[in-house]
Amino acid sequence: MTAPILALKNINKSFGPIDVLHDINLEVRPGEVLCLLGDNGAGKSTLIKILSGVHQPTTGTIELDGKEVTFPAPRVAQEAGISTVHQFGGTFxxxxxxxSFFVGVEPTKGWGPFKIYDRARANAxxxxxxxxxxxxRITDGDRLVGGLSGGERQSLAIARAVHFGARVLILDEPTAALGVKQATHVLRIVNEAKRRGLAVIFITHQVMHAMAVGDHFAVLIRGAVAADFRKGEKTREEITDLMAGGASMASLEAEIEGYMATHDGHPPQAVQA
Amino acid sequence: MTSTTASRPVGAKPAQGSNLSLGSLLRRPEAGAFLGLLAVLIFFAAFGGLTFLKPAGMSSWLNVAANLGIIAIPVGLLMIAGELDISVGAMVPFGAMTVAVISGHYGMSIWLGIAVTMAFGVTVGLINGYMVIRTAVPSLIVTLGSLFAVQGIVLGLTVLITKSTSVALTVDGPAKVIFGDFLFGGQLQVMVIWWLVLTAAYVFFIHFSPKGNWIFAMGGDKVSARNAGIPTDRMTIVLFVLSSTSAAFVGMCQAILYNSAQVAGGQSFIFNSIISVVVGGVLLTGGFGSVVGIFFGTITFAIVNQGIYYTDFDRNWSALIIGVLLLLAVLMNNTFRKMALSATTKKKGA
Known part of the structure; x- marks a missing residue:
């Protein structure tokens, strides 16, 4: 197994008197997808913000390539190759x-004070x-980003991160707002990023999506890692139970299975959401 | 602004429409402004004949457009970046009074008066910019505050120094020719040249230089823009400095042209510049617009403002026309923006 790019050691985070994260230990390796699962409020977002330099851990250390680092600002994390793509892609x-692909690093042509934005090259x-x-499906660089589908916007943001040399890609619920087909697109892109040797941290609460791409899974419950296992070590039902934090989910899952069996494999919408 | 048809991106389908198709022209931010301008031209040609397109008529609205346009473009850029500056309404009399007091009342060199006026413009812009980035107060409120503060300073100091609300100023020589004269002894102000040159400079800066992209990104999503490495704070301050300095410049040139400065006046620039910018296709919430659109919007406003004199209508109706024009322009711009967002998707479906 390759050495981890990024490792979290005993990370604790509290906002005033409220403890949000307790003793988080996680590692991500190149070419591997770490799925961070957890219900709302489990501390996933706080953990991402620590990784991307928005928040600093109260105690504990972050190691990049085995060396201890701190990310006092988002910029620093980005320069270290850690790129975060948010739910709506963070595009304009x-x-x-x-x-929008080249915001902040526009390619230019021409000379001296008359350097102009090289639209053709940027688009290409x-x-x-x-x-x-x-x-x-994206063939025209002049199209407005707002005219793309949610999945295409996500893909554009991921492609941008990859193009600008990201080594660790943090995807914050990239499939949450997407339909089934769009989500499949994004999952394919995640696999492509993995194939290129990026370390991917994939945050989701959709177990199906996690199982489709994940190599390594961590379930967060109330700010602590409740389970840490590799692909194939647990079934979908077990993971769902872990996330929900009890056996109550198992009976519900059984109900859904029953529903799907009688409805051409479609899950009931209200429960799935 | 780039209209090269030859440079299709890699992988583009040959069947795709050219960049200069009618549809793609309509999707540009300035499309609504251009159509609005045409509508206004036809309207006044129908009701007033072509007098306002003859030299005398043209200079009347070109002068209005030039004075307004120099302020409207930086105000529009701030709007594209997601900010507003209404303190320009106080900066015009402030600029006029500064140069009149220094070079008229005290009789010092006109060049000193010009330098101090510009320095004051920069200072107020810096204060506006710093207050906007350091506090979470919306720029509308910040500049509303500085609008009244500057108005108070102008009135208070002028009366204190000169015991009057109107100060005379006589300028001769190159300063008069450069800043406040009529071209070729006619009715066209030298300001028109300044306006055209500045517009060309802004077009280059916003649509061709790479930094123009930053302003659109800031208005689109400030947090993402900052994360992408754009110095959003510095850009915001630069834009506020541009708008307040431009307003002070216009006031200064007017004082040099008319040989006097008044403490009042200038408030009309607040709404007139916003109207020009919005008619010009700039999205009020930022992220979308163009300098050429603002240019067209300014001309449209100026023609409505002056064209009424060449018709049989009572001058009092011009505000009604401007109001209706503004609403129509905004509706049209919304439609075109929606087209811009969706049109290409449909085209790709084939």
Whole structure:
């Protein structure tokens, strides 16, 4: 097994008197997807914010390539190769694909004070980056980002992170707002990022999505790692139970199974959401 | 602003429509402004004949457009970046009075007056910018505060120093020619040249230089823009400095042109600049717009403002036309923006 890129050692975080995270120990390796599962309020978001430099841990250390590091600002984490893609992609709806791809690092042509934004090159690179990740429907870099589907926007944001040399990709509920087909697109992109040797931290509360791409799973319950296991060590039912924190979910799962068996494999919408 | 048809991105389907198709032109931010301008031209041509397109008529609305346009563009850029600046309404008389007091009342060099006026413009812009980035107060409120504060300073200091609310100023020589004269002895103000040159500079800065992209990103999503490494705080301050300095510049040039400065006046620039910007297709909440659109919006406003004199209508109706025009322009711009968001998706479906 390769050495971990990023390792969290005994991370604790409290906001004033409220303890949010207790003794978190996690590792991510290149070419591996770590799925961070947990119900709302389990501390997933706080953990991501610590990794991306928005918050600092109260105690505990972060190690990057075996060396202790601190991320006092999002910028520092980004420069270390840790890229966070949020639920809506963090892109600019009214900007073109090419322009939003290169925000802050615009390619230019020309000389001296007359350097101008190289639209053709920006569009070509952006479209190629997205297509290389498997989204072939994006062919025009002049299209506005807001005109893309949710899955395409996610893919664009992921392609951007990969293009600019991310080593650790943190995906914060990338599939939460997406339909089944769109979610599949995003999961395919996650697999592509993994194939390219990135370490991916995939945050979700949809066990199905996690099982489709995950190599390594960690379940957070009330700020602590309740379970840490590798692919194939637990069934979907067991994971769902862990996330819900009790056996009550098992009977519900059985009900859903029964429903799906009689409804062409479609889960009941209200429960799935 | 780039209209190259040859440079299709990699993998583009040849069947795709060219960049200059009617649809893609309509999706540009300035499309609504251009159509609004056409509508206004037709309206006034129908009711007033073509007098307002003859040299005398043209200079009347070009002068209005030039004075307004120099302020409207930086105000529009702030709006694209997600901010507002209404303190320009006080900066115009402030600029006029500063140069009049220094070079008129005290009789010092006009160049000193110009330098101090510009320095005051920069200072107020810096204060506005710092207050907006250091506090969470919306820029509308911050600049509302500085609008009244500057108005108070202008009135208080002018009366204290000159015992009057109107100060005379006589300027000769190059300063008069450069800042406040009529071109070729006609009715066209030299301000029109300043306006055209500044517009060209803004077009380059916003749509061609890479930094223009940053302003759109800031208005689209400030947090993402900052995370992408854009110095959002510095850009915000620069934009506020631009708008207040531009307003002080316009006031200064007016004082040099008319040989006097009044403490009042200038408030009309607040709404007029916002109208020009919004008619010009800038999204009030930021992230979308263009300099050319603001340019068209300013001309449209100026024609409505002046064109009424060339018709049989009572001048009092011009505000009604401007109000209706504003609403129509906003509706049209919304439609075009929706087209911009969705049109290409449909085209790709084939």
């Amino acid at each position: 709806p009214l900007m073109s694909i090419g322009r 690179i952006a479209v190629k980056a997205v297509q290389d990740m498997g989204i072939t």
